[in-house]
Amino acid sequence: MKVFLIGLGKMGGNMARRWLLAGHDVIGYDRDTTVAEKLANEGRLIPVTSIADGVSKLSKPRVVWLMVPAGKVTEDTIFQVSQSLSKDDVIVDGGNSNFNDSMRIARELTEKGIHFLDAGVSGGVWGLKEGYSIMVGGEEAAFKTIIPLIKSLAPSETTGWGLVGPSGAGHFTKMVHNGIEYGMMEAFAEGYDLMQSRKDFDLDLHQISEIWRHSSVIRSWLLDLISLALENDQELSHIQPWISDSGEGRWTVNEAIKQDVPAPAIAAALFRRFDSREENSYAYRLISAMRNQFGGHTMKTEK
Structure with missing residues (x-):
């Protein structure tokens, strides 16, 4: 063809x-x-x-x-x-x-x-x-x-x-898909941030990612990408905690408001991205790394 x-x-x-x-x-x-x-x-x-x-x-x-x-x-x-x-x-x-x-x-x-x-x-x-x-x-x-x-x-x-x-249904479902993606990435980032905060355990986050990737309930492609991102630099020290958004999350939240459909996880994940532009956080660095891994999205790195 x-x-x-x-x-x-x-x-x-x-x-x-x-x-x-x-x-x-x-x-x-x-x-x-x-x-x-x-x-x-x-x-x-x-x-x-x-x-x-x-x-x-x-x-x-x-x-x-x-x-x-x-x-x-x-x-x-x-x-x-x-x-x-x-x-x-x-x-x-x-x-x-x-x-x-x-x-x-x-x-x-x-x-x-x-x-x-x-x-x-x-x-x-x-x-x-x-x-x-x-x-x-x-x-x-x-x-x-x-x-x-x-x-x-x-x-x-x-x-x-x-x-x-x-007409419109294809881009509508992709919009919702990306909204769900926002929420999933935020959940992973918060969990890893919590693990990273327990310095006394000296957790190997890459090792844990590898364990979870096999047969765990939360195994997923995003987890595969987290493992890749953490393989050589668990601190993600080269990444700035600044997360951009390309628009689909905003559209998803706007549509949820129009349809009176509660979408608290997606809305919270979107607002967390706005918040990332004002704070220094491991969770934000991990989300930025995930976006770069799956979509090639630009991430801000330390000079």
Whole structure:
């Protein structure tokens, strides 16, 4: 299958690699043209220097997949792409866009006869090796068009992916997924902070992580990443206790308020991130390390 991928950053680039390994034809565009050229040198990716050029290399029904930052840049790119598409072509937004925006964009593109799918994609920098978890919102007919691409990204042809609902549902479920992630990371961080505070026990936190990773009730991928982060520096002394947030936690809490659904753990985890920007804490350093491990998110380090 042939796909035009716009946005070849960390996740987009690894998605392109999985598609190429599966035998798909991938046309790639990034504002940084050197990124597309690098991927072209690695394999069969076809680099282009403009969106119009990329669309011109597709055959109908044309599929354009976006992996660009949420917000204005996404909307501007979708508008630009739509100018070159026609009836029954498909645009997939695989970024972390707000689900309300996705619902509106779907309505606008439907008027032009263009299909729009919002795909929540989870897997971070480990997706190339482990595969991606993919939640898609939109029309079933359009979804069927991209199933070969989805299967190549997922952990297997039958697991880790699906059409979860109408337009907006894909990005909504990814938003909730990230909100849950906030809460889980906060719980781990608080527990490790408590263990780290008992200096008289001289606990080996990396050893404990390794014990917990096998058969314990709290074993998880996040725990695997904690173990990696602690392997060489249990004090995390090179990391500043400053945790950023990319927006999904705020959206989750806002939606919980709108729907009158209590979400105290997620809300508390979000506010703890705000608090981290004013305090020095081991827990905050560990959360920053986890975010860097699973998503390649920038963490502030000591100079």
